[in-house]
Amino acid sequence: MSIFFDEDIKLKLLEAHVRDGASFPTKVGRFFHNKFYFYSRDFLRRYSQHFSLDFLAVTGDRNQPFDIPNMGVVYLLEIPFFVYGIFLILRDPTPAKKALLAYLFVSPVTASFSFITPAANRSANMAIAWSIISSYGLVNFLGCIKLAWPNYLRLSIITLSAAYIFSFAFYLYQYYISIPKLIPENWYFGRKELVAEISKLQENYQKVSVTEKESPNYIWFLLYNKYDPQKYWQSAKISGPDKLGWLHVVSFDKYSFIYNFSWETTEKSPDTLYAVYGEQLPDRWQGEENGSKYKLLIDKKILYPNGETVYKIGHLEKI
Numbered sequence: 105m106s107i108f109f110d111e112d113i114k115l116k117l118l119e120a121h122v123r124d125g126a127s128f129p130t131k132v133g134r135f136f137h138n139k140f141y142f143y144s145r146d147f148l149r150r151y152s153q154h155f156s157l158d159f160l161a162v163t164g165d166r167n168q169p170f171d172i173p174n175m176g177v178v179y180l181l182e183i184p185f186f187v188y189g190i191f192l193i194l195r196d197p198t199p200a201k202k203a204l205l206a207y208l209f210v211s212p213v214t215a216s217f218s219f220i221t222p223a224a225n226r227s228a229n230m231a232i233a234w235s236i237i238s239s240y241g242l243v244n245f246l247g248c249i250k251l252a253w254p255n256y257l258r259l260s261i262i263t264l265s266a267a268y269i270f271s272f273a274f275y276l277y278q279y280y281i282s283i284p285k286l287i288p289e290n291w292y293f294g295r296k297e298l299v300a301e302i303s304k305l306q307e308n309y310q311k312v313s314v315t316e317k318e319s320p321n322y323i324w325f326l327l328y329n330k331y332d333p334q335k336y337w338q339s340a341k342i343s344g345p346d347k348l349g350w351l352h353v354v355s356f357d358k359y360s361f362i363y364n365f366s367w368e369t370t371e372k373s374p375d376t377l378y379a380v381y382g383e384q385l386p387d388r389w390q391g392e393e394n395g396s397k398y399k400l401l402i403d404k405k406i407l408y409p410n411g412e413t414v415y416k417i418g419h420l421e422k423i
Contacts, residue, residue, distance in 0.1 A: 105218040107146055109349065112219075117142050150221040154212035154230065157183070165224035168290035172275070173282050177224050177231075179271040181264075182238045189241030208233035284409035294406045294414040295324040301404045301417055302379055303329065306358065309419065313370065315380035316361040322353040331357075374398060374420045382413035390423065397423040 107113060120137040153159055161176040161183055178186075193201040208230060215226035242264075250257045283291060298321075306312050314321050326336060336356055344351040353361060362370070365384050372393045378385060382405070389400035398420040406415040 105220060107143060107150070107217055107219045109219070109347070111347075113142055113146055147216050150218075151212055151216035153222040154215065154227050156222070159222040165222060167220050167223065168287065169292065170224045171287065171290070172278050173286055175275065175278055178234060178238075179268070179275075181267050181271055182234075182242075185241035185245060186234065186238040187241070188245060189237035189239075192240065192244055193237070204233055204236060208237065288408040288410065288412075289414065292319065292324075293408055295321070296328055297406045298379060298415050298417075299324050299328040301406065302377065305377055305403060305417065305419075309377040310358060310375040311373070312359045312377045312379060313365070314359055314361050315365045315384060315415075316352075316363040317365065317381055317384070320353065320361075322356065322359065322361055325359055372398070372420060374422060377403075377417065377419050379415060379417045382416050385416040385418055387416075393420075399423055 117137060117139065159165070159176060160178050161180040163171075164176040165171055190205075193205060197205075211229040211233065212222075212227040215221060215223040218226055246257065246260060246264075249260050284293070288294075302312060302314075302325075314325075325331065326333075340356040341354045342351050343354050346352070352363075355361060365380050367380075367385055367389070370378075372391070385402070386400065387402060391398060400418050401421050402416055402418045404415075404417040405413050406417075408414050
């Protein structure tokens with residue numbers, strides 16, 4: 105996931121040299137258009153995204169499956185207290201406070217070397233420093249209220265408590281109610297159910313063909329079947345690495361994982377159980393394979409919480 109595998113940066117660098125023209129001195133061109141400059145600029149741009157208001161409090165991490173609809177990675181309510189906490193730290197920068205700031209600013213460095221940014225999962229350590237600093241600002245804010253307007257301290261605590269409770273309730277609603285209906289496909293819904301259904305049916309087949317469109321599905325078979333790691337490595341067939349450095353599990357045991365699954369082009373056999381995304385497998389099909397006529401039977405449909413089909417499991421039956 106490194107920016108050094110990002111083809112876009114390489115293309116921009118090439119474009120800059122092309123625009124210089126053949127007559128432009130090569131050494132001068134390399135001085136102004138070099139990998140260090142382009143990658144450094146891209147790193148700084150990605151680093152700054154983790155401190156943007158959009159990422160923190162508006163839309164959050166738009167990269168699935170880390171998106172929580174209609175909210176950022178922190179409560180909007182906390183922004184003023186965080187800013188006030190930063191101000192207090194800078195006004196009295198003790199060694200402990202300096203270390204806290206350093207922790208905050210170092211946290212997104214790893215994420216910034218990735219070409220998928222801003223990344224909530226890779227910058228998760230920011231939450232620790234953020235919580236401490238915003239709490240520090242909140243406590244001192246209430247201390248100021250107590251000194252300046254002691255009669256309003258109780259009202260301030262009640263108001264802030266209600267605001268935090270509302271923010272937390274809104275988060276719970278988005279996480280447990282909205283996500284299953286709006287973006288269930290991005291939260292790997294149905295994988296456990298898929299493995300369970302295949303485990304019930306697979307004994308009747310020599311091979312199980314599984315879609316590999318959205319994620320490395322072999323992981324779920326290892327996890328939910330509690331598959332013996334030693335046995336897995338004895339049968340696993342792995343391809344790659346690809347241009348991003350990823351290896352891909354093609355098959356293990358009787359499972360084969362097909363990235364670009366197509367029912368029209370796939371090898372069809374009555375000895376194979378097919379488990380693919382709903383749109384990749386027709387509800388009805390009849391055809392001839394190796395001189396015999398077959399029809400497709402759907403054994404099971406696995407549904408999202410919103411009622412849409414996520415997976416279909418089917419097999420061929422001789423007519």
